[in-house]
Amino acid sequence: MFPQNEGALDRVIRLVIGVALGALVFTSLTGVWQIVAAIVAAILLLTAAVGFCPLYALFRVSTKSTGRARA
Numbered sequence: 001m002f003p004q005n006e007g008a009l010d011r012v013i014r015l016v017i018g019v020a021l022g023a024l025v026f027t028s029l030t031g032v033w034q035i036v037a038a039i040v041a042a043i044l045l046l047t048a049a050v051g052f053c054p055l056y057a058l059f060r061v062s063t064k065s066t067g068r069a070r071a
Contacts, residue, residue, distance in 0.1 A: 007065055014047055017041075018043075
């Protein structure tokens with residue numbers, strides 16, 4: 001579908017922050033901040049799972065390694 005443009009470390013960071021924001025949504029945030037955090041957490045978790053970030057594609061950025069062959 002879309003080519004991956006996120007590296008492994010980028011995906012792990014997105015996953016950790018997404019889970020942390022999700023935990024805050026269910027434990028301590030209320031009101032508008034709860035909604036904003038839930039949306040941001042969902043976006044981070046989705047992009048971490050898929051490996052594609054639309055903003056990276058828009059700005060032609062990639063954190064994925066080139067995959068050079070090792071000796």
